Amino acid sequence: MRAYFYYAPFYYQNQGSFLETYLTVIGNSVEFKLNENNKYQSSLEVVMLFKQDGKIQEFKKYNLLSPEITDTLSLPNFIDQQRVSLKNGTYYFELSIKDNFDTLKKHIISDVITINYTNDEFEFSGIQFIESYKQTTEQNKLSKNGYDLVPYVSDFFPTNINQFIFYCELYNTNKLIGDSLNYVLIYYLENAKSKITLNDYSRLKKQKANNQHVLFGEFNIEKLPSGVYNLVIEIRDKENSILKIKKIAFTRSKPSLDKLIPEFNENEIANSFVAKYTDIDTLKEYINCTFPICDNMENVYAKTHIESNNIKNMQSYFYGFWVKRNFNNPEKAWNDYKEQVKMVNRLYSSQIRKGYETDRGRVYLQYGAPNTVTDSKHEPSAYPYEIWHYYVIKDETNKKFIFYNPQLAGNDYDLLHSDVTGEIFTKNWERVLHKRNTTLSNPDEKNTDEHYGGKAKEMFDNPR
Structure with missing residues (x-):
């Protein structure tokens, strides 16, 4: 038997907390038999157990029937959705699915589930992936807040699925922010490993705080x-x-997009500018210095080709990288970028890292030169720092970065804080910056104590 299971906790003030469960059964993995209507149908026994300290606190047992079909040439998948009321707490969960027509076919799942909702504190519901939706015309088990939501019961999105839809509820934002006060709701996709935000998959909504808000989001993937x-x-x-x-x-999974860098044969490479790069260490260095401007997949390809230690593969990758950026003159694109790398190495290299490997070097190569730079090396209590101000970065305006040198020596500055989407955001950056002579008794405190001669906050808010 093949079945996929997922769950999401929710909370309603008039119902309390409950767990919504989603089950998809693969039709050709279970038995279908003729029923009293002379139609083929599958029958499954589903048992859910919720235990605490070995004792069953809640259970649900029911018979799940597939849709009726006239023949067995094509056996449809079918879904099930249930709601189980649960008090706050941590539960050991067991799900057992048995085919009533073939008792050897079983499917067992276990997990640990925590429920923790109150009327007094902010909390998210679970996140539900959605296969499709429509406005509710008649209330049913798939209905939520005016829509019938058909669950997508998997965290795997194959090439034939191009819409990523999700549903989530936010509870008691008024307790977090204040009644009817404004807040910003941002949702986006990020690379799970690098944590880089995918700016093409980012949305922003302005909301007023209340006791419940519904987030219904969708991306074309x-x-x-x-x-x-x-x-x-x-x-x-x-x-x-x-x-x-x-x-x-x-x-x-989208194999058709996996080869985003064009591939070239030996003759094309021999007649290109990369043919002169025959030293493997030099070519590795050139590929390494492109990381600040690589997208997610290019980053993976670059590392793969470097690790392959194959000069022809690396030449093909490097040539394709620049063809992608300037089809008519890829060599000019590389030479222009190489000059930027030389300057970054000259300005920001340290004893242990080349300029393009540092935070300042990466930001410079990724976003270009800042419009203004504030440099402070002798501010009382503060580590040496720089504030970079950009008038425009992509579709954002008036954006800043603050770098600091907690080692107090050398030329290696770390990125401490930025208000650019997808970059490091440090809520208490002022206190971290002044940690040089200040004990952080409360690390979550946002503002630093006043320091004689301290201008970092002023210069960050009003760069010049």
């Missing part, structure tokens, strides 16, 4: 390459500080 990603949901206040965050991982 037709051009999303294969990989493991996180769906990230953030709540931010009016100062853009992250108040709460929730993530869920999923896997995408």
